[in-house]
Amino acid sequence: MQPKLKDIANALGVSPASVSNALRGTGRVSAELAERVRAEADRLGYRPGPAGRALRTGRSQMLGLILPDLSNPLFPRMAQAIQRQSETAGYGILIADSHGDRGGQEEAIARMLQRGVDALVIIPRRGTVIETLPVPHALIDTPSTPGNTVSADHRGGGATIVRHLAERGHSSLVLIGDSDASPVQRDRIAGMRESLGEGMTATTAWLEEDGISTCLEAIGRGATAIATTSDLVALQILGPLNEAGIEVPEQVALSGFDDLVFASVMRPALTTLVADSNAIGSHAIETLTAILEGRPSPPPMRVPMTLIPRASTALKTNPRQETIPC
Amino acid sequence: MQPKLKDIANALGVSPASVSNALRGTGRVSAELAERVRAEADRLGYRPGPAGRALRTGRSQMLGLILPDLSNPLFPRMAQAIQRQSETAGYGILIADSHGDRGGQEEAIARMLQRGVDALVIIPRRGTVIETLPVPHALIDTPSTPGNTVSADHRGGGATIVRHLAERGHSSLVLIGDSDASPVQRDRIAGMRESLGEGMTATTAWLEEDGISTCLEAIGRGATAIATTSDLVALQILGPLNEAGIEVPEQVALSGFDDLVFASVMRPALTTLVADSNAIGSHAIETLTAILEGRPSPPPMRVPMTLIPRASTALKTNPRQETIPC
DNA sequence: CTGAAAGCGCTTACAG
DNA sequence: CTGAAAGCGCTTACAG
Structure with a gap:
């Protein structure tokens, strides 16, 4: 049986009220009594029961x-x-x-x-x-x-990944998400679009709306980087890319979002962004x-999103490279 | 303010005890009163408060x-x-x-x-x-x-994957886990070992103990299948295999455990086992x-573990195939 | 069949 | 500074 407030009070010959006051530091209690109460409470391993407290205070903690x-x-x-x-x-x-x-x-x-x-x-x-x-x-x-x-600052994250790709020479991008019904994904894509620099272009695609095809077509027309809204989307694109004979990162850069458990361990390791x-x-x-x-x-x-650069966007790309036949 | 038991009692001019009994179906309450109580409780949207109940019953639910x-x-x-x-x-x-x-x-x-x-x-x-x-x-x-x-029946799962590999002609296996400090992983490996058929051999390795090297060496000596204790371990092995020029599933079959989110979507899609x-x-x-x-x-x-066969173990292997130079 | 009473374990005005 | 009392909202013997 767990000790109750009353047990301490009885053991010390004081009132439950004083025990409660001593333990909580409320009301007036002499330092000497407070100390005796604390000692006895420790000895008994007393912890106030949640039900009594909740009923009295109206708080469940x-x-x-x-x-x-x-x-x-x-x-x-x-x-x-x-x-x-x-x-x-x-x-x-x-x-x-x-x-x-x-x-x-x-x-x-x-x-x-x-x-x-x-x-x-x-x-x-x-x-x-x-x-x-x-x-x-x-x-x-x-x-x-x-x-x-x-x-997380999803919009800022989108901006960060686009700048990262721009620094590596990518000027024609594919931005791809799972569904534009998701505010998070919409914000990430919006941030990407907003920070396209001079001369940069981007095609937006959604997996829900046959985005893989859109993506492959854009690559056929010369896109050299795919910025996704999620590591899972990036992983899903990797297969079709391989089947189309397109190498990551040699021919196309690829990035994710969220640093899911597999991102660091897949090959190529996936560049991604994550918030604390x-x-x-x-x-x-x-x-x-x-x-x-x-x-x-x-x-x-x-909360800012931090870029985690990895192999999937490691290569500098010549913006004037030949387009890959699709 | 949430309605209380007393509010119903007052509204109906009966005692709180009868309200409680009516609502819980305990004690003797006339069908007629029980019905009136339920109706009023519904009208008010009454739900017993957890604190009072917990204090009285000693149960927090x-x-x-x-x-x-x-x-x-x-x-x-x-x-x-x-x-x-x-x-x-x-x-x-x-x-x-x-x-x-x-x-x-x-x-x-x-x-x-x-x-x-x-x-x-x-x-x-x-x-x-x-x-x-x-x-x-x-x-x-x-x-x-x-x-x-x-x-989950981890041992049975281990047996199932080994039989699956045996049916595909694999007789020399690598069994690899993360750490043999894990009872779950030990059971999975034990189940694998137990159901090695006639003429089958297996090398056991742990990632913690330089298992990747052990695994590659075993493949060099002719192993044609890697059964891991986790999809995450399988994913971690895929990179070194690629770097060593070993193709999955063409040269080596690979299996995981747990059907994590990436297993179905990685390439090759990963054969795995999962419990309900x-x-x-x-x-x-x-x-x-x-x-x-x-x-x-x-x-x-x-709970039995169900095999989910995917591309990573799809190919039949000739047990007498040439060994791959390592 | 119904209701008045007690009490679960606490905390908080309040009186001394 | 300390304690007696009330009461949070319920449920459960128990008396009628």
Whole structure:
């Protein structure tokens, strides 16, 4: 049986109120009594039970984390960062995924609220708008999403990879994503387009819309670099490129996004960009705990994406090279 | 403000006790009153608050999930399966990871207990023994781990891939894992070794112990197939093979384990084996809820691993082919 | 069949 | 500085 507050009070012949005050540093308690209480609490290994505290304070000391899809390879890092940060802040993390659809997201939020979470961290489904919620919440989506609390600077990442390719002599690019229904992917592509330099051209393609063909055609017309919105997209393009006899990076440069687990280990190793998940997680948690604890809450934050140059874009390309027959 | 039990009682002019009994189907309540209570509860959108219930019943209706490392690519699927199953059973899931070491695992367990979880699902760190715990727990490790509740049949998976390779004419194999400190990997390799047929030979290697060199040497001596313990290991071997001028699957067959996200999309697509995460998750949750709710708890379970044949082992190999110069 | 009462373990005004 | 009391929202014996 776990020791209770009353056990300490009885052992010391004082009231439970004084024990509680001594342990929390609230109310007036003499230093001497406080010390005796702490010693006895340590001896017994006492920890306040969550149920009694929650009932009295109205706070569960738990945060809910809503993910669109736990099996998405990008989310584990976020979940890990958020879990560790919230633990440091003294909150537990309840998880739920949105079961792949929008109704699922609303249900997941409703379940979390019923379980009494003090606040929510939400990584929303593509383009979902979060209605008013009865608890504070932090949104991790894209800087262009209204109400976004913190996220990677996807647009800046797009700009960075295009500059990287430009420095290597690439002037004709293919920009390719999975789906333009994704705000994250749209922002990455937008950032790429915005920073095309003088004389640079780019074809945009989406995997959903026969993007592989579009991509191969553009290469046939002289494109020398493919900037994708995700390592997974890059990996999916590698096969068709090989089959078409196009070598990476010798004939075409290729880049990804997110530094997924296979990016460093595939051949050629994939140039990619990644944001610091811990920075994102800690800003989300800091924002929430600030609100919960009455501190001033920080402004929204945009975490930069860092380029990780690898073999897939290592070669300098002569912008006037012959076009590859397709 | 969320409606309380008392609000329903007041609105109907009955006691909170009757409302509680009506809603839970316990105690004696007339059908007529039960119906009125349900109607009013629906109208108000009443849900019992978790704090009051937890304090009274001693149950939090939450399960803790302890993972060695949330960022491990294998765990998201498990976490997702467990989360969904426990949700169906009416339990929330608190997550914690072990921060990469054994002490971290013990701390994570202690934190979960302090938060009042009713039971734990533990995917233990390599070779960790779980001491006695004050709540029921389900262990997901390997069938050979004492106290294991449910897990994939890693040994059977090893046997399956070796038979698959044997059918394709391979008789000289390399079996390679990351680390023999991992019970899962040891079981997979053991299953492989056990089912080597007549006249088959195999070299075992570990990445940790310069396994790549061992592997290349074995191929130099005539091995025609590499069975790895993980898709990630297979991916890591592909580069050195390419550099050595060894083609997959033309000269050497290659297989993985776990069907990670890149396995189907890499080139060549990777033959692999996978267990049904939902089956594992639901057995773990069923075991725990059975104990918590006083039902007979099911025996330990071993979930079969299914072969997913892909291009990387598609070719029949002549066992007497020339050896490749190394 | 129904309701009044007690109590789960805490914290927080409040009185002394 | 310290303690007695009330109460957070529920559920469960128990009395009527």
